[in-house]
Amino acid sequence: MNIVYIITRSDVLGGASVHLLDLAKGLTHKKHNVHILVGSEGAFTKELEKNNIKFSSLKYLKREISPTHDLLGFLEIRKYLSKIKPDIVHCHSSKAGLLGRLAAKTLGLPVVFTAHGWAFTDGVSPRRQKIYSKLENFLTKFSDHIITVSEYDRQHGFKYKVGTPDLVTTIHNGVPDIANSDRIFVHKENNSVVNLIMVARFEDPKDQYFLIEALSKLPKNLDWKIDFLGEGPNLEKCQELAKNEKLDSKIIFHGQSFKVKEFLNQADIFILISNYEGFPLTILEAMSASLPIIASDVGGVNESVSSENGYLIPKGNIDILVQSLTELIVNKNLRQQLGSNSRYLYETKFSFNTMLEKTFNVYTQVLEKRSLK
CATH class of the missing domain: 3.40.50.2000 (Glycogen Phosphorylase B;)
Known part of the structure; x- marks a missing residue:
């Protein structure tokens, strides 16, 4: 499968970028063709280079809101998608989710969005909740499927009228095993500290x-x-x-x-x-x-x-x-x-393979649904 991922930031290795890096490595290992579009260059792109994962750095995809940059970012994403012609587009993070979904839809490409915590989650101001929930509600029209990384987020979205049960799926994050083989179930207890x-x-x-x-x-x-x-x-x-x-x-x-x-x-x-x-x-x-x-x-x-x-x-x-x-x-x-x-x-x-399999199943279901239209 030919997959394009889109994410906003490359300057930090946060939860969304680590998740995407693991996903890209896993699917590349399974012989799928992966290409990542990401704003600028930084710690994230260094990791992509280290793991021989194809990527393109975008000049105008930025986290900050800017009508000029956002329009140019949309056009930039659209240009790359037109050139790569992926089977499916998968967007991560809010800004990439906005511009990526719009660009993919103008080209008739199937697109999935993963919400790594909603921008209108509990704890943000009521004003922001209102603005971002309305925006996400609008963007559901441009989404073939939405993935939330927790059931809390799935239900929180429904509370703000974002998505429907058949559109939104919870796939818990999964991570590669990091334990040393001799460490499993046995902790280092020799030191009193x-x-x-x-x-x-x-x-x-x-x-x-x-x-x-x-x-x-x-x-x-x-x-x-x-x-x-x-x-x-x-x-x-x-x-x-x-x-x-x-x-x-x-x-x-x-x-x-x-x-x-x-x-x-x-x-x-x-x-x-x-x-x-x-x-x-x-x-x-x-x-x-x-x-x-x-x-x-x-x-x-x-x-x-x-x-x-x-x-x-x-x-x-x-x-x-x-x-x-x-x-x-x-x-x-x-x-x-x-x-x-x-x-x-x-x-x-919460193993990585469980998460990888469930995510790829979403891609398959989206493409199958498209083929029936």
Whole structure:
């Protein structure tokens, strides 16, 4: 199959771009022809080059709203689609979803859109919710199918009259297995220091600042350290807070890292504190590494995290976060049990191959439906 993917940003490796990179690698491995259209060049395009995945950098596809750039971006996408003539177009991220769907439809090409969390999700302003939900409702007319990465997002879309049950399918994110073969179900427990980790950019919707506040309230006798992987506009104020709370020796800021796998395989507890979410890939990666999870109960997080494999923290509840951290740091057996459950859930529900197969089935169904018209 000849597939074109479209995504807005190349400057960061976030959830949507990592998801697309894995999808492209998986389908390329299965001998499908994949070509990615992406705005500009950056960390994402470097990974595409490294993996020999074909791509074209677009000059005018940008995240920011600009009538001039958006019109030129639409024409740019249309030009590439006319040249490549794909069997199907699959758009990721809001701006690429807008321009890509419109461009594909003007050429009569079948097009799928994946919503990696709606732009009108809970937590954004009522004004933005109204504007973006109306826009997404309009764009359903230009969509052969829509994929949401969580059932929460699917139902949230219906709440705002975006899509119908036959148009929108939930396909949970899946990630390649990152666990070391000797690590599965067996954690590194020789060191008395309990290693915590959070992998996320320092920008909304994540809230590393709130996590550091909670860490400052832990009992002083607990032996722990935390690795923060990621960069972004909120990094500096988090570093200042860590310094002010005299936690410099326990909190390590690594910036953006391409060694997430190695860090996760050396960790004991995975944490993701957020203000709002879709369905985070990093939680699934941590589950594949047999880690217990502490995460904010927002978006679709509760579709992968429960008392079976970790703790769900009500948004903004610092007391429960401190209590959950304390319990897991103190209790080695609990960490092992929850971590083993994480691994089992990953293997049975969130493997990469499951996600890849379900996504390709959507393509097949869209093309079959087209052929009957």
